[in-house]
Amino acid sequence: xxxVIALYRKPEDPAAFDKHYFEIHTPLAMKMPGLRxxxxxxxxxxxxxxxxxxxxxxxxYFDSAETARAAFxxxxxxxxxxxxxxxxxxxxxxxxxxxxx
Numbered sequence: 001x002x003x004v005i006a007l008y009r010k011p012e013d014p015a016a017f018d019k020h021y022f023e024i025h026t027p028l029a030m031k032m033p034g035l036r037x038x039x040x041x042x043x044x045x046x047x048x049x050x051x052x053x054x055x056x057x058x059x060x061y062f063d064s065a066e067t068a069r070a071a072f073x074x075x076x077x078x079x080x081x082x083x084x085x086x087x088x089x090x091x092x093x094x095x096x097x098x099x100x101x
Contacts, residue, residue: 001061001063001064001098001099002061002062002063002064002065002068002097002099003059003061003068003096003097003099004060004068004072004095004097005058005059005060005094005096005097006057006059006060006092006094007054007056007057007092007093007095008056008091009053009054009091009092009093010054010091011055011091014055017087017091020087021056021088024083025084025088028079029058029060031079031080032060032072032074032076032080033070033071033074033076034062034063034067034068034070034071035060035062035071037060037061038058038059038060039058039061040058040059041056042055042056043055043056043057055091065096065098068096
């Protein structure tokens with residue numbers, strides 16, 4: 001199993017970010033072929049109670065790294081990528097991760 005993690009720093013306008021993310025971006029991302037599931041979480045604090053350094057994390061699960069790369073190269077993946085860059089390009093950090101079982 002493989003996942004792609006998207007970390008978002010806190011936007012200037014969280015309400016506008018949330019509206020776009022959940023009403024436009026998430027439906028686009030959910031159309032990517034091979035996507036098994038997607039989890040989105042709002043980050044709140046660190047274990048010490050300090051403010052979290054990131055605002056939101058999205059984890060997208062695929063069968064393999066190859067499946068994930070194909071999904072992002074697909075027309076649906078390209079549409080999601082173009083969209084995220086339009087509203088969160090300066091906020092996002094993305095990483096691939098192999099799940100160790």
